[in-house]
Amino acid sequence: MNIYFACSITGGREFESVYKAIVDALASQGHVIPTAHLAEPGLTSEAALSPLQVYERDAAWIRACNALIAEVSVPSHGVGYEIGYALGEGKPVLCLFQEGRRLSKMISGNPHPKLQVKSYGDTEAAIALAADFLVTRGL
């Protein structure tokens, strides 16, 4: 399946090893991740692209995906926007955050039937939650 993986870029890269592990696990399960390069260690911007180019590319990827999985341990305007955009497009969305991190109530309190919000203890648990989400949604 085509899975849009959303993670903080400008907001901070403290969790990039988790991003990379989730993306690698999804790819090893046969999924296509158009945003895989955003999980690479060391990425802090996509300087070669204008803001409009990034927006239009990412919005098109969300419209084309089967589901969106967001790692939301580190605050990000872009990821918050993408979660709402994907739900508006009717896509199933999973938000994962590390236990003990504080998450906006606009995400954790959102009753949208296509949204799941889960906390994880370690990276392996995050990967298992992502796999469960996709199986449950038939993806």
Next chain:
Amino acid sequence: MNIYFACSITGGREFESVYKAIVDALASQGHVIPTAHLAEPGLTSEAALSPLQVYERDAAWIRACNALIAEVSVPSHGVGYEIGYALGEGKPVLCLFQEGRRLSKMISGNPHPKLQVKSYGDTEAAIALAADFLVTRGL
């Protein structure tokens, strides 16, 4: 007019003096700000309300507002979500950030005709940009 002011809560309160100054200026101009209490110094959560209560209240306030003004210097999933939600409801949106802060390209690159993104030098400039935005939109 009824203006929804959006700012980071869980994501960090480093800019709360700016939030408070913008809200006070809008109120002094006669606008109603349902989220005014979120700009108060020292707020880091709304512990008395469940996540669902916060979500449903804030979403209802956005649906009822004439415009949304967001301070986006500090990353926030909730504010990113609210920007998209307001645009989806057809509301004019102004995003203000301090010069030199990095903003997600999902916000700065969004070509939506009802979205304006502006940087400011000091708090007085932010207040002036907010006033200009409302006048330009006939609010």
